[in-house]
Amino acid sequence: MLSECQSPPLQNQTxxxxxxxxxxxxxxxxxxxxxxxxxxxxxxxxFVIDGVQVGLVRAEFLKYLLQYPDVFxxxxxxxxxxxxxxxxxxxxxxVDAVLRNLRxxxxxxTLSGWRDEDYEVRTSYSSEKLxxxxxxxxxxxxxxxxxxxxxxxxNDPEKGLCIWLQKRSLTKQRWPGKWDNMVGGGLSSGYSIxxxxxxxxxxxxxxxxxxxxxxxxxxxxxxxxxxxxGLFPNTEFVFDLELPSDFVPKNKDGEVEEFELFSAQxxxxxAFTPEFKTTSCPVLIDFLIRHGYxxxxxxxxxxxxxxxxxxxxxxxxxxxxxxRSVEKNGATCN
Amino acid sequence: MLSECQSPPLQNQTxxxxxxxxxxxxxxxxxxxxxxxxxxxxxxxxFVIDGVQVGLVRAEFLKYLLQYPDVFxxxxxxxxxxxxxxxxxxxxxxVDAVLRNLRxxxxxxTLSGWRDEDYEVRTSYSSEKLxxxxxxxxxxxxxxxxxxxxxxxxNDPEKGLCIWLQKRSLTKQRWPGKWDNMVGGGLSSGYSIxxxxxxxxxxxxxxxxxxxxxxxxxxxxxxxxxxxxGLFPNTEFVFDLELPSDFVPKNKDGEVEEFELFSAQxxxxxAFTPEFKTTSCPVLIDFLIRHGYxxxxxxxxxxxxxxxxxxxxxxxxxxxxxxRSVEKNGATCN
Numbered sequence: 001m002l003s004e005c006q007s008p009p010l011q012n013q014t015x016x017x018x019x020x021x022x023x024x025x026x027x028x029x030x031x032x033x034x035x036x037x038x039x040x041x042x043x044x045x046x047f048v049i050d051g052v053q054v055g056l057v058r059a060e061f062l063k064y065l066l067q068y069p070d071v072f073x074x075x076x077x078x079x080x081x082x083x084x085x086x087x088x089x090x091x092x093x094x095v096d097a098v099l100r101n102l103r104x105x106x107x108x109x110t111l112s113g114w115r116d117e118d119y120e121v122r123t124s125y126s127s128e129k130l131x132x133x134x135x136x137x138x139x140x141x142x143x144x145x146x147x148x149x150x151x152x153x154x155n156d157p158e159k160g161l162c163i164w165l166q167k168r169s170l171t172k173q174r175w176p177g178k179w180d181n182m183v184g185g186g187l188s189s190g191y192s193i194x195x196x197x198x199x200x201x202x203x204x205x206x207x208x209x210x211x212x213x214x215x216x217x218x219x220x221x222x223x224x225x226x227x228x229x230g231l232f233p234n235t236e237f238v239f240d241l242e243l244p245s246d247f248v249p250k251n252k253d254g255e256v257e258e259f260e261l262f263s264a265q266x267x268x269x270x271a272f273t274p275e276f277k278t279t280s281c282p283v284l285i286d287f288l289i290r291h292g293y294x295x296x297x298x299x300x301x302x303x304x305x306x307x308x309x310x311x312x313x314x315x316x317x318x319x320x321x322x323x324r325s326v327e328k329n330g331a332t333c334n
Numbered sequence: 335m336l337s338e339c340q341s342p343p344l345q346n347q348t349x350x351x352x353x354x355x356x357x358x359x360x361x362x363x364x365x366x367x368x369x370x371x372x373x374x375x376x377x378x379x380x381f382v383i384d385g386v387q388v389g390l391v392r393a394e395f396l397k398y399l400l401q402y403p404d405v406f407x408x409x410x411x412x413x414x415x416x417x418x419x420x421x422x423x424x425x426x427x428x429v430d431a432v433l434r435n436l437r438x439x440x441x442x443x444t445l446s447g448w449r450d451e452d453y454e455v456r457t458s459y460s461s462e463k464l465x466x467x468x469x470x471x472x473x474x475x476x477x478x479x480x481x482x483x484x485x486x487x488x489n490d491p492e493k494g495l496c497i498w499l500q501k502r503s504l505t506k507q508r509w510p511g512k513w514d515n516m517v518g519g520g521l522s523s524g525y526s527i528x529x530x531x532x533x534x535x536x537x538x539x540x541x542x543x544x545x546x547x548x549x550x551x552x553x554x555x556x557x558x559x560x561x562x563x564g565l566f567p568n569t570e571f572v573f574d575l576e577l578p579s580d581f582v583p584k585n586k587d588g589e590v591e592e593f594e595l596f597s598a599q600x601x602x603x604x605a606f607t608p609e610f611k612t613t614s615c616p617v618l619i620d621f622l623i624r625h626g627y628x629x630x631x632x633x634x635x636x637x638x639x640x641x642x643x644x645x646x647x648x649x650x651x652x653x654x655x656x657x658r659s660v661e662k663n664g665a666t667c668n
Contacts, residue, residue: 035649126634146637193630216626220637235637237630290624292550296527296571300460303480303554303569303648310644314637315369 015265016294023272024294025301027281028308033226036233036316044231045074046321047141049081049091049130053317054123056142056231064108068098078321091131092118099137110140110229113173118189119145123318125235132189136173139230144313145186148196149283150215150239152182152205152249159263161291163284164249165270166204167257168277174229177257178277179270181284182249183207184236193237204256205249207241216240218290221282222313233313236283264293282309349599350628357606358628359635361615362642367560370567370650378565379408380655381475383415383425383464387651388457390476390565398442402432412655425465426452433471444474444563447507452523453479457652459569466523470507473564478647479520482530483617484549484573486516486539486583493597495625497618498583499604500538501591502611508563511591512611513604515618516583517541518570527571538590539583541575550574552624555616556647567647570617598627616643 016024045062047055057065057079065072065079071094073080085091103111118132121143138145152164164182168175185200187193197215201207218238225232243249249259262270268288271281286309288294296302350358379396381389391399391413399406399413405428407414419425437445452466455477472479486498498516502509519534521527531549535541552572559566583593596604602622605615620643622628630636 125637217623217629217631218626219620219623220630220640222637222641237637286553289551289553292552295551296554297551303459303556303571306554307556307644307646307648310641312641312645314641 016268016299018299020268021294021299021301021305024268024285025305025308027271027278028223028285028305031223031225031278031282032308032311034224034231034233036224036311036313044142045077045079047079047081047143048321049121050083050086051320051322052123053319053321054121054130054141054143055138055317057140058142058231061108061140061230064102065098068101071095071098088129088131092133095131095133099134108140111136113229115173117186119143119186120189124314126314127318135186135188139232142231142233144233144235144317147184147186147234147236148193148200148239149181149236149280150183150197150201150207150241151283151287152207152241152243153287154243154245154247154261156245156263161264161293162261163264163267163287164205164243164259164261165267166249166251166259169255169257172255175277175279178280179275180277180280182241182259184280184283187237197237197239201241203253204251205259206252207243207249211241211243211247214242219286221286221309222311223279223282223309224311224313224316225279232279233316234279235313238283238286240287264288264291268293285309350602350633352633354602355628355633355635355639358602358619359639359642361605361612362557362619362639365557365559365612365616366642366645368558368565368567370558370645370647378476379411379413381413381415381477382655383455384417384420385654385656386457387653387655388455388464388475388477389472389651391474392476392565395442395474395564398436399432402435405429405432422463422465425455426467429465429467433468442474445470447563449507451520453477453520454523458648460648461652469520469522473566476565476567478567478569478651481518481520481568481570482527482534482573483515483570483614484517484531484535484541484575485617485621486541486575486577487621488577488579488581488595490579490597495598495627496595497598497601497621498539498577498593498595499601500583500585500593503589503591506589509611509613512614513609514611514614516575516593518614518617521571531571531573535575537587538585539593540586541577541583545575545577545581548576553620555620555643556645557613557616557643558645558647558650559613566613567650568613569647572617572620574621598622598625602627619643 043059045057046053047057102108113136115135117135119135119138120129121131122129154162156162165179168178168180170177183200183204185196187196218240220235220237222235270276377393379391380387381391436442447470449469451469453469453472454463455465456463488496490496499513502512502514504511517534517538519530521530552574554571556569604610
């Protein structure tokens with residue numbers, strides 16, 4: 001029988017002090033480079049499919065996309081998918097051809113990380129799937145990405161709560177060699193949330209199926225990251241998994257360099273270094289908040305940090321855009 | 335030794351079905367009548383102290399406030415606290431006098447619920463306290479309220495997770511006779527978050543101090559409610575407290591009609607009825623999400639619900655407003 005995660009005694013205020021909280025706030029801000037409310041804005045162009053905004057394109061990508069006017073059109077600051085592409089299959093096929101062509105020209109470095117793995121394109125998680133595109137390209141269009149993360153932890157009789165981290169393989173296309181949550185993976189087209197959790201737990205960490213019966217869904221985190229590759233509005237479905245203290249995760253698929261068990265204190269220290277994958281920090285911070293390790297007592301930035309873990313990505317896109325009237329009147333900021 | 339809360343078996347999908355999730359979404363939307371991003375807008379006037387927005391005043395309240403030009407001024411759609419009131423004490427004193435005067439005239443029904451309990455006024459939880467005002471009046475100015483909620487639960491060998499609810503006293507000024515979380519209270523001027531949690535746990539439910547050692551901070555929820563009384567941007571600091579199965583909470587301060595233990599299933603049903611205090615639902619829904627009772631599997635509105643539990647109140651106000659330039663050029667929407 002496994003014991004559940006115990007939070008540290010309430011009077012123990014030494015885990016997170018004011019200086020640490022300032023670092024947590026800074027980290028959460030660095031995961032939210034863009035405000036989901038501030039769009040459209042200078043240098044960013046809404047991406048519109050079938051009259052609805054589904055993404056955002058950075059100005060630097062425009063010249064490449066607009067080489068293909070039968071697929072992408074530019075109308076009054078909006079990047080519009082050619083309205084003649086009326087269904088999921090046609091859109092997917094045409095956009096895929098453009099992306100593969102651009103990739104073969106070696107002009108958009110983002111596409112050098114081609115994955116042969118498709119993500120769905122939709123205005124929000126509950127909306128109709130409008131098309132799919134290679135995972136590597138979604139950040140060019142600012143498409144919302146969804147993923148699954150499993151916090152693997154154990155209660156050490158001496159060290160207290162300990163958390164398993166994986167070091168990502170040095171051959172990974174994104175964030176190679178960085179520390180990351182125990183198990184994580186993007187939600188590919190055709191896989192459900194639970195499918196993905198079980199698949200990744202098996203492939204990345206060889207978690208036995210009997211342990212997975214304790215897998216506990218605990219919410220989601222949403223943040224809007226940006227880097228030189230593109231835009232990453234990202235929602236991660238979060239699971240906790242308590243593991244027996246003698247279990248050691250073992251990688252199968254070659255995507256993990258090593259696993260290591262850290263105390264809660266050490267894992268937080270690690271998250272503040274460049275050795276940790278920035279976009280995996282929100283899941284870790286959320287875990288430490290939910291388990292009472294990051295506390296509100298006398299820490300004025302606590303609610304701001306919690307809000308930055310859950311920015312409103314689901315309502316960010318989806319606005320109906322009448323491109324014809326936009327064309328006549330010019331784009332207006334609402 | 336108390337056992338920790340166990341989530342239902344992962345394969346058990348019967349607790350929350352699609353219809354229930356639609357109800358949860360509807361409930362979370364009803365707790366967020368106003369979008370923190372949509373302001374300023376028609377019928378709502380930013381409330382400005384010392385050049386910074388700290389709140390929002392509904393048009394209907396204007397005529398009362400503007401009877402006191404030495405305290406409130408109306409400048410290009412903004413309600414501005416007279417800039418001659420330069421410090422915390424002066425602002426508090428002058429505004430208090432206005433509110434007591436309005437209350438004595440019986441013209442603003444919101445003030446009939448006068449509390450003789452002060453809330454701090456600030457642009458966000460981490461910002462400087464600019465003044466304080468009676469709790470009953472903060473909704474007239476759309477001031478952010480902060481509170482503490484304790485989810486009291488126990489693990490019944492047969493029923494599984496069970497949650498204690500309080501029925502609010504019939505004599506309470508707001509939400510009399512409604513079902514509510516086990517323990518909750520607003521953060522009054524002079525009390526810390528933990529002070530408030532311990533005070534309310536003692537006064538409302540007589541929780542023994544040895545049980546309170548297990549009190550676990552688990553995050554916060556933020557939502558923006560509105561009703562006929564006014565505007566309620568609200569952040570609640572959330573605590574979980576597992577209780578022994580034979581413990582029964584007992585009220586001391588007369589603010590609670592009765593306590594009752596509900597199964598997780600029944601407590602959610604209760605939350606969908608008008609018998610439950612609407613603005614206490616976010617804490618309950620957050621609890622059921624964190625404990626794996628409301629799950630993401632095949633439920634497309636899950637991330638939207640989680641985001642609606644954490645809307646960005648902390649960054650909503652705080653914008654610097656140069657009232658003189660506003661006066662010259664007219665108010666502009668940014």
